[in-house]
Amino acid sequence: MTDLRFDGRVAAVTGGGRGLGRAYALMLASRGAKVVVNDVGGSLTGDGADPGPAQQVADEIVAAGGEAVASTDSVATADGGAAIVATALDAYGRIDVLVHNAGNVRRGSLREMSHDDFDAVLDVHLRGAFHVVRPAFPVMCDNGYGRIVLTSSIGGLYGNHDVANYAVAKAGVIGLSNVAALEGAAHGVRSNVIVPAAVTRMAEGIDTSAYPPMDPDLVAPTVGWLAHETCSVAGEIFIALAGRVARAVIAETPGVYQPSWTIEDVATRIDEIRDFSAPVVFPVVPSGHNDHIGYSFAMADERSREEHVASHG
Template sequence: MAEPVAEELRFDDRVAVITGAGRGLGRAYALLLAAKGAKVVVDDAGGSVRGEGADTGPAHEVAEEITAAGGRALACTESVATPEGGRAIVAAALDHYGRIDVLIHNAGIVRTAPLTEMTYEDLDAVLDVHLRGAFHVVRPAFAPMCEAGYGRVVLTSSIGGLYGNHGVAGYAMAKAGVIGLSNVVALEGAAHGVRCNVVVPAAVTRMADGIDVSGYPPMGPELTAPAVGWLAHETCSVTGEMLVSIAGRVARAFVAETPGVYRPSWSIERIAEQADAIRDPGTPWVLPVVPSAHTDHIRNSFAMAARATRASES
């Protein structure tokens, strides 16, 4: 039996800024949102996978591709790696289209080295694009979104940020940090109609150069684009969450805590004795970031202590 056709979700009259949109995943996002009616600022400095050099070609080529298909797009070649670049990227949308409704931070580079050999130069280069770059574009976009009472922010993490990987300490650090930034944007934007979520994508792009992908299932950027499109859409019903997209699989990733064990006092030896019970995930706490995971974490922890105290006094 055929699935019923869902109502098309469009982006008519919306303005979307997409960083790293000249190639790979970002290009797929830009083409999809433009095809759905969005006016797109295609930002890409055109550097190498390592973040070296610059090329105005990729951003202009994608913008021209969108325009040739009947859409509206503006090429921007500013780098997210500096505060000035971030401000210029957002200003391009505000100056040209008069608003910013969607911000997708996808720009990324990678520099690989074992932890003992990673240089501070390489670390900073990766942090500048992925993590500081996210802040550089979020900060100037956030105020106009709040003033308009509407915004959708999608930041990009990675399975490397969730689980780590060999040889990419800087990349893993940056991608984990993006999750913290997203949570704050979700919390501070909740009262203003601004929602922020994280996509954790995996696709075969130029970042896979040198990896044997012959045994991989189909996992082109176009498989991830719809998940990002939903997170960027006005109907998106979640905020402060993470969606994983890999090889056609879309799932939610989340932070959880075990209930743990309460004692009025602890010693190293007691921790050792109770380690299995402390770590038992049988009935985990899953605390939604919005509205109050931070407060709920503290409240639930304090409540456990209070219950134990009352039980000991009865």
């Protein structure tokens, strides 16, 4: 198979100075992309700033013969997000790929988490995603091409202890990606979600001694494909963890129809309602929202027809 390259493409990677983001930036650059390496250089909790990490990765790319510029603007503000996209446009005249990877962690139980810690994490992960997608999306649509990769997590899919802020933010980016996928479909813009896991500083405080190999380089190829022009999907969620690559979906049971319900009816039929023996999945693109509604309407219409036939049999 011919190598999948990014020659002529411009990519912006948030949180690109360390860990997963660094792996993404280096991979994209090694395959021909011009890269904006964005990283505010803060601590794990999001405090402070250091221009070093972003500049070091940009320098590493240039030293290897690639093209890159550093950005230290913060995704946590609308102005910062706009500045990141503007850096790509000013330096290279376009933006083709946007990977939002920037993150921070502030742990605390749900009963004790402060509003400040909740907001600080949403500002980077969720609002940060919007802050960069919002200025990049219309540029991509006007150019007729774009690839957006937003970062969720296992916590966003399934929750976890002591990370209500993180879980909420990571679940939220799935909704944002789905809308970008729907609205971008007619303009050559595809948006998807990566659910990565790697042993980086984000795993600080977790005992990883028994983990299998979980290097960022095991995640980067999936992000690379989602960012490539040959990416054939949109509105999907991909997991990359310890060498396993998989797709996650939101699925429903077929459900049960009645023309009216009581609390007791729900209690009586709960096993049927929850029966996942024949799951139903509505792909986001082209019309998952409407397909979901149509599926329910069809059950009601079918029962009405059955009752009509029975009454005139």
